[in-house]
Amino acid sequence: xxxxxxxxxxxxxxxxxxxxxxxxxxxxxDQIQKAVSSLVDRDSNMAATIxxxxxxxNTLDVEIDELCIQLLALHQPAARDLRFITTALKITxxxxxxxxxxxxxxxxxxxxxxxxxxxxxxxxxxxxxxSQRMIHESLDxxxxxxxxxxxxxxxxxxxxDDLNSQVFRETVSFMIEDPHTINRAMKISFISKYLxxxxxxxxxxxxxxxxxVKGKSIRHLKELPQSI
Amino acid sequence: xxxxxxxxxxxxxxxxxxxxxxxxxxxxxDQIQKAVSSLVDRDSNMAATIxxxxxxxNTLDVEIDELCIQLLALHQPAARDLRFITTALKITxxxxxxxxxxxxxxxxxxxxxxxxxxxxxxxxxxxxxxSQRMIHESLDxxxxxxxxxxxxxxxxxxxxDDLNSQVFRETVSFMIEDPHTINRAMKISFISKYLxxxxxxxxxxxxxxxxxVKGKSIRHLKELPQSI
Numbered sequence: 001x002x003x004x005x006x007x008x009x010x011x012x013x014x015x016x017x018x019x020x021x022x023x024x025x026x027x028x029x030d031q032i033q034k035a036v037s038s039l040v041d042r043d044s045n046m047a048a049t050i051x052x053x054x055x056x057x058n059t060l061d062v063e064i065d066e067l068c069i070q071l072l073a074l075h076q077p078a079a080r081d082l083r084f085i086t087t088a089l090k091i092t093x094x095x096x097x098x099x100x101x102x103x104x105x106x107x108x109x110x111x112x113x114x115x116x117x118x119x120x121x122x123x124x125x126x127x128x129x130x131s132q133r134m135i136h137e138s139l140d141x142x143x144x145x146x147x148x149x150x151x152x153x154x155x156x157x158x159x160x161d162d163l164n165s166q167v168f169r170e171t172v173s174f175m176i177e178d179p180h181t182i183n184r185a186m187k188i189s190f191i192s193k194y195l196x197x198x199x200x201x202x203x204x205x206x207x208x209x210x211x212x213v214k215g216k217s218i219r220h221l222k223e224l225p226q227s228i
Numbered sequence: 229x230x231x232x233x234x235x236x237x238x239x240x241x242x243x244x245x246x247x248x249x250x251x252x253x254x255x256x257x258d259q260i261q262k263a264v265s266s267l268v269d270r271d272s273n274m275a276a277t278i279x280x281x282x283x284x285x286n287t288l289d290v291e292i293d294e295l296c297i298q299l300l301a302l303h304q305p306a307a308r309d310l311r312f313i314t315t316a317l318k319i320t321x322x323x324x325x326x327x328x329x330x331x332x333x334x335x336x337x338x339x340x341x342x343x344x345x346x347x348x349x350x351x352x353x354x355x356x357x358x359s360q361r362m363i364h365e366s367l368d369x370x371x372x373x374x375x376x377x378x379x380x381x382x383x384x385x386x387x388x389d390d391l392n393s394q395v396f397r398e399t400v401s402f403m404i405e406d407p408h409t410i411n412r413a414m415k416i417s418f419i420s421k422y423l424x425x426x427x428x429x430x431x432x433x434x435x436x437x438x439x440x441v442k443g444k445s446i447r448h449l450k451e452l453p454q455s456i
Contacts, residue, residue, distance in 0.1 A: 054448070055448070058445070058447060058448055062439075062445050065314075068314070069310060069311065069314055072300060072310060072314070073307065073310055076304060079301065082297060082300060082301055083297065086293075086296070086297055086300070086314075086317055089314055089317055089318060090317060090318060090321055093318055093321060093432075168414075172410055172411060172414065175403060175407065175410050176407045176410055179403065179404045179407060182400055182403050182404055182410075183400060186396075186400065186414070186417070189414070193421075204321075211290075217286070217290050219286060220282070220283070220286055
């Protein structure tokens with residue numbers, strides 16, 4: 001039988017899990033924002049700093065997973081907590097990969113900053129802002145078990161997909177007009193793809209939240225429900 | 229206290245978990261192979277079939293996750309089994325996303341098959357074969373807890389990365405020579421990227437296997453150890 005002391009420890013660990021996930025989310029949001037700034041402001045020092053700081057994201061990934069395993073090992077979480085903890089285990093992977101995407105953006109920024117700027121960046125910072133918001137809201141939805149907020153995140157993904165298609169068309173037209181731009185234009189289109197994938201990861205998190213709370217998979221639905 | 233009956237059920241469920249993961253792995257391997265065939269053989273019917281069959285991958289993802297949660301809920305798995313089950317929960321996500329990548333390959337194949345073929349595909353099928361093998365070996369490493377096989381998978385990732393760079397350079401040179409090829413060349417480079425990501429997912433699985441068995445993270449190491 002669980003002692004009161006163990007119960008208290010359990011509640012504290014659960015609370016820490018929620019806080020750690022939000023902290024990791026905040027860190028990767030900041031990584032994205034600064035990665036895109038390193039491109040827009042042509043700040044290669046910033047890019048190098050962000051690449052270096054990805055280690056922190058990876059450390060958090062390992063630490064939060066360990067906390068989840070400890071929670072499962074030491075306590076026998078009931079149905080609802082069990083689903084919360086197993087979802088947290090999956091969410092850390094998405095956050096860690098978002099961190100990797102921020103590194104990839106920095107790597108392309110370093111290459112692009114070494115050449116003359118092809119065009120002012122308008123859509124890329126927009127994509128970054130929407131993706132950051134999606135991460136933030138998907139994790140809020142997670143800790144508050146708010147499926148309607150999760151659903152909003154899934155819907156917002158379309159906006160990022162549309163911007164990605166727009167960047168694709170724009171870069172292709174640059175390349176057609178002047179083949180000297182091909183290398184740079186392709187790198188810009190890769191950055192756009194990275195941001196699209198970041199938004200996909202946020203969507204994955206939101207879908208997992210819906211599944212955690214409602215036991216219903218909304219992944220790969222042709223049309224999303226109005227509310228859930 | 230667990231009864232003998234419960235123990236037997238537990239062992240059976242664990243065995244089923246291993247088998248299900250290997251089955252899901254076999255399915256996504258087949259999805260990749262057929263997705264690339266639909267491109268190489270310009271077989272758009274095949275591409276449509278593979279897109280449709282992704283539903284099976286998604287169903288398996290949900291089912292295996294449920295099996296994991298059931299195992300955690302009904303039994304109190306000991307340290308080693310607990311790590312095995314929590315790793316399985318993470319692996320299903322990677323396999324499901326590999327399935328999504330096979331769908332993306334088919335989508336680009338449908339577009340490319342509607343236009344004259346730009347070039348014979350040599351490196352793309354090679355990348356597909358290596359990625360399939362990496363998935364297979366990463367899952368073998370998982371069920372056998374074989375860290376050396378897992379390490380081999382991590383090392384093989386370099387080969388796919390190199391082929392991806394080669395395809396990138398080749399597509400850029402096509403585009404520079406003849407801007408009419410830009411749209412098709414970009415799509416080929418996207419397919420190459422999808423395959424690179426598939427290999428990354430297999431590498432992620434292999435890294436999780438090392439972590440599960442050794443408790444050591446080899447992710448993001450600049451140089452991989454000779455053995456572990």
